[in-house]
Amino acid sequence: MAQFTMSVGSEPSVFFRCRCYFTRNFYSAEYGKHFEFEDNGQEFIQQNSKLLEEIGCSTPEKKNKLLFVLEKESTRRKNIDAQSVQRKSKIKACYAPLHKVNVLKEEYLKEEFLAIVKHAKEGNATFASLSKKLKKEKVEGVYRLPVFKKTFCKNLAEELNNFESSNMPKGRPNTMNNGGILLDELGFNEDFITPLRECYLDPIAKILFPDWVDEKLDSHKAFTVNYKEDQDLDLGYHYDNAEVTLNVCLGKDFDDGSLYFGSMRQECNRSDKTVEVKHKVGEGVLHRGQHKHGAMPISYGERTNLIIWMRSSSIRNQLCPMCDNKPTLAPAIGFGDGFTRHDTLTVQVCSLH
Numbered sequence: 001m002a003q004f005t006m007s008v009g010s011e012p013s014v015f016f017r018c019r020c021y022f023t024r025n026f027y028s029a030e031y032g033k034h035f036e037f038e039d040n041g042q043e044f045i046q047q048n049s050k051l052l053e054e055i056g057c058s059t060p061e062k063k064n065k066l067l068f069v070l071e072k073e074s075t076r077r078k079n080i081d082a083q084s085v086q087r088k089s090k091i092k093a094c095y096a097p098l099h100k101v102n103v104l105k106e107e108y109l110k111e112e113f114l115a116i117v118k119h120a121k122e123g124n125a126t127f128a129s130l131s132k133k134l135k136k137e138k139v140e141g142v143y144r145l146p147v148f149k150k151t152f153c154k155n156l157a158e159e160l161n162n163f164e165s166s167n168m169p170k171g172r173p174n175t176m177n178n179g180g181i182l183l184d185e186l187g188f189n190e191d192f193i194t195p196l197r198e199c200y201l202d203p204i205a206k207i208l209f210p211d212w213v214d215e216k217l218d219s220h221k222a223f224t225v226n227y228k229e230d231q232d233l234d235l236g237y238h239y240d241n242a243e244v245t246l247n248v249c250l251g252k253d254f255d256d257g258s259l260y261f262g263s264m265r266q267e268c269n270r271s272d273k274t275v276e277v278k279h280k281v282g283e284g285v286l287h288r289g290q291h292k293h294g295a296m297p298i299s300y301g302e303r304t305n306l307i308i309w310m311r312s313s314s315i316r317n318q319l320c321p322m323c324d325n326k327p328t329l330a331p332a333i334g335f336g337d338g339f340t341r342h343d344t345l346t347v348q349v350c351s352l353h
């Protein structure tokens, strides 16, 4: 077997995770906290004894319950890609969609949004000229975008309900959301989310967040979240594993449940006074992934949102936002967590004799 290296050029097509995915940022909704967990329960209890005491996780029962959550999450993450591939192929083969809305059409998009995108793509567009066209929010660095028409939101929400009530296998978006759907598994990546990111959102984000988009937003993770009286009501304060996030409200009928924003992830010393941003059906909130935020509880009804975590490999390859180190790459399928190799790639070549 011969071995040589070749440059993969400026357009690498293989995405990776950072290895910290398997041990860090495990969320416990009960304590509203993220933990680091390395598969050894007794060691975890010993190393975190002071913290566990402080947060009220002090009895053996409570500790075992927390360990159960962390071990389950560790297993889920280790098997995530294999299980996702299985679910996706079963859904592709067996799921009967209610509305065929997984191919993006311009008729789904609001005229105002198309005008904003058109301006962003013009050579003379600047931060000042683009922000003038956007509705102002009270939080710096948070922008409201009118994205989808109401009829499309209704159809997509109905499609998600149809899928949710089917007997198809379902993965969940992340440790923080129990209700929600991974849109890649439902077949929305290739012809819906990717063109939406590349042709519509990247040109806007590049002007609003130039330091966080750099070359381009070249991958994403898209999912929906659902808030309902018997499911999740709210979402704890956190930041996203993304450079830029779009969060669009799809409906349905609900009261309260606003988003709130505080400081950036690295601004530890700033007092965390938060400001609320209301959800409006069809409108999206565009913000930096590292801008800490949460969702207030809904007081009535049901709310579904489409979340697109957009990643720029040229930014995150320098520093993984989840462990604050240079990423240690682990293989992944699809977009992984958006990391790429820009250096040289070792290629194994089989010799025929």
Ligand SMILES: [Fe+2]
Pocket (backbone or CB within 6 Å): 238, 239, 240, 293
């Ligand atoms: Fe978030």
Ligand SMILES: [Zn+2]
Pocket (backbone or CB within 6 Å): 018, 019, 020, 021, 320, 321, 322, 323, 324, 325, 327, 328
């Ligand atoms: Zn990392």
